[in-house]
Amino acid sequence: MRSAKKMNDIREVRVFAPATVTNVSCGFDILGFALNRPGDEVVIRKSSRPGARIVNISGCEKQLPLEMEQNTAGKALQSFLFDLGWNQGFELEIYKRMAIGTGLGSSAASAVAAVYGLNQFLEEPLSLPDLLPFALEGEKLTSNHQVHADNVAASLYGGFIIVRSIHPLEIVPIDYPQQLVCVIVHPHIELPTAVMRRILRNQIELKDAVHQWGNIAALVAGLQQKDLGLISRSLEDVIVEPTRGKVIPGYEEVRQSALENGALGCGISGSGPSIFALCTSFEQAENSGRGMQEVYRTLDIESDLYISAINDQGAKVVSVV
16 A cells, blocks of 8 residues: 555546557557547546445446446456545446447456546546556456456557566557558457457467567567558467457458458457457548448448547546536
8 A cells, every 4th residue: 555645626537548459460468559439438526425336337238237346447446545545435437438348448448447537636646657557456357367458558558558568567658650540340249358268279389479479579660660561561460360260250351351441451359359450541441441341231240330540648537527
């Protein structure tokens, strides 16, 4: 527990935390970037009643737990409050702006929004690296208490990030071409993250590992150097997507359609089922998105389409009272 921190006179804050694309093809569990939309909003207000509690969750078809210990936003908020040693009561409202299980980091966005919001009540707010461990406590609930920081870090920091290490926790923001636009198609099918992790291979051949390491290194270099050709050639996954792609209906056809419409590369967002493509303009993204959705129309599967520039801000305050 850190030394006591003073609280300011804010009564209520509303925070937005963005959805994220992680893995980014070759960067399994270590690469991610933030989107402008969709995302989640969380409202935190002071209460005269001791303790913290969730009073409302809306915008989600599935019933999410109101118990703080079982909710990603609630758990993240609890861990932060415990560290601060605060007895002040708080009420939490969660507004889900994206479906659960999309592969876009919905649970991470809620956890990030809660932690970022509580930080606004500090007279001397903590830095983003200091906030990250609290958000991770919430994210653990969705991954059998395993730690995967890519969604949380990208949502909190914004832009492109690398998870260099979990123990110790180290996040490295990286530069990228500002003209990048991401298109995402989310087919209305359910593929739980836990299931998508269980189907992964436990062992890989050395030649595949070497191939993957080359792609990861080249993708980071391409982003930093703003070399679109290098980025395009490096958006290839030879380890995870060959397995996961087989259980996502239409994946290869969607990927091929995006590439034929000019996308730099296309892959699975997180553990799926959402599929992302990186493009160099909104026009190219719209063309790719139409083609990607058309594949699902032919399969009689409904889908959502999102088009967004890279969000370089991450979590942000929407309003303060």
